[in-house]
Amino acid sequence: MSTVLDALQSSAITFTALRRDLHQHPEIGFQEFRTSDIVAQRLRDWGYEVTLGLGGTGVVGQLRKGSGTRRLGLRADMDALPIQEATGLPHASCHEGLMHACGHDGHTAMLLAAAEYLASKGNFQGTLNLIFQPAEESLGGARKMMEDGLFERFPCDAVFAMHNMPGFPQGQLLLREGATMASSENILVHIEGKGSHGAMPHLGADPVVAGASIVMALQTIVSRNVPPLQTAVVTVGAFQSGVANNVIPQTATLKLSVRALDRGVRLLLRERIVDLVEAQAKSFGVTARVEFLPGYPVLVNTAAETALAREVAIDLVGPANVVQQTEPLTGSEDFAYMLEKVPGSYLFIGNGDASTGGHGACMVHNPNYDFEDRNIPIGAAYWVHLAERFLA
Numbered sequence: 001m002s003t004v005l006d007a008l009q010s011s012a013i014t015f016t017a018l019r020r021d022l023h024q025h026p027e028i029g030f031q032e033f034r035t036s037d038i039v040a041q042r043l044r045d046w047g048y049e050v051t052l053g054l055g056g057t058g059v060v061g062q063l064r065k066g067s068g069t070r071r072l073g074l075r076a077d078m079d080a081l082p083i084q085e086a087t088g089l090p091h092a093s094c095h096e097g098l099m100h101a102c103g104h105d106g107h108t109a110m111l112l113a114a115a116e117y118l119a120s121k122g123n124f125q126g127t128l129n130l131i132f133q134p135a136e137e138s139l140g141g142a143r144k145m146m147e148d149g150l151f152e153r154f155p156c157d158a159v160f161a162m163h164n165m166p167g168f169p170q171g172q173l174l175l176r177e178g179a180t181m182a183s184s185e186n187i188l189v190h191i192e193g194k195g196s197h198g199a200m201p202h203l204g205a206d207p208v209v210a211g212a213s214i215v216m217a218l219q220t221i222v223s224r225n226v227p228p229l230q231t232a233v234v235t236v237g238a239f240q241s242g243v244a245n246n247v248i249p250q251t252a253t254l255k256l257s258v259r260a261l262d263r264g265v266r267l268l269l270r271e272r273i274v275d276l277v278e279a280q281a282k283s284f285g286v287t288a289r290v291e292f293l294p295g296y297p298v299l300v301n302t303a304a305e306t307a308l309a310r311e312v313a314i315d316l317v318g319p320a321n322v323v324q325q326t327e328p329l330t331g332s333e334d335f336a337y338m339l340e341k342v343p344g345s346y347l348f349i350g351n352g353d354a355s356t357g358g359h360g361a362c363m364v365h366n367p368n369y370d371f372e373d374r375n376i377p378i379g380a381a382y383w384v385h386l387a388e389r390f391l392a
């Protein structure tokens with residue numbers, strides 16, 4: 001066991017308590033006021049230069065040591081989800097309808113544990129930028145921080161992040177070079193028809209029938225347009241129209257979630273959706289407009305940085321506990337924005353599987369999920385070793 005891990009095992013009680021306190025007080029995206037105050041206060045106590053207000057509630061802690069010129073960014077997310085917690089744990093959420101159901105409380109605690117160690121005992125030369133971002137869940141807090149000049153004000157030669165993952169053994173580290181998380185597109189299709197009496201459909205233009213045909217036509221994109229060896233998902237999650245049996249409504253709205261693991265496929269999906277919707281609408285005598293809401297890009301881990309992360313992971317937990325090239329996921333992550341700008345790598349830490357059971361093995365975004373506290377020293381030690389290697 002590394003001496004770093006030893007030291008972090010001894011501070012684990014403190015950071016477990018901190019993690020559970022954050023868990024009890026979850027805050028939704030861009031409202032992480034209490035959380036960012038705690039983060040900022042701790043970082044200041046340990047000698048970091050702290051900048052608040054990037055992307056609203058984002059925090060950056062900067063620490064320079066020696067004369068090194070390299071600059072490293074390590075990122076954690078801080079936001080919770082609008083879920084009513086059902087774990088019944090002593091540290092369960094005190095906030096009605098809000099819950100740390102994705103483990104961002106744990107990500108924040110792991111990076112803070114590393115921050116304390118790196119400030120007091122860290123052996124590195126250069127600039128360390130610790131990035132605590134708001135609003136990872138769908139709201140694009142990473143992009144907001146970047147719009148506020150994150151990488152202009154805190155230039156980084158590489159940037160890294162970590163997410164816990166239920167379904168994998170506790171403490172296992174999973175890496176991947178290349179596309180690792182899918183792009184995510186939230187799309188609305190607004191269909192405008194002509195309302196009529198349900199008994200006289202020939203006098204109207206029915207948006208329900210047009211919408212039904214659009215839903216079916218959209219299913220052909222993955223089967224007929226996307227190359228078979230590529231990954232793509234087109235889900236129609238909502239179809240809203242009408243209220244009464246005997247009324248042909250005026251409008252219908254479809255809500256789509258669209259995923260891809262390749263930037264080219266992402267563009268193909270966008271193009272085909274617009275083409276199909278417009279052509280289908282025309283054929284039914286209605287009009288339709290496709291609205292693209294802000295989405296997330298494909299998360300692509302760069303080769304050199306992933307190789308370094310692998311070496312660090314193997315040295316820390318041994319080759320048997322490292323998956324060197326894990327399968328990509330069709331979930332999304334706004335760290336993808338940072339990786340579009342700066343090379344780096346995003347890895348997963350196993351939160352527990354069927355062999356351990358319990359709340360850690362429960363999938364994220366489920367009301368019975370909880371972050372596995374035994375991962376705090378492991379995740380923190382990974383950050384410390386990575387910083388010491390990158391800023392050697």
Ligand SMILES: [Zn+2]
Binds near residue numbers: 102137364
């Ligand atoms: Zn999540």
Ligand SMILES: [Zn+2]
Binds near residue numbers: 103
């Ligand atoms: Zn998450």
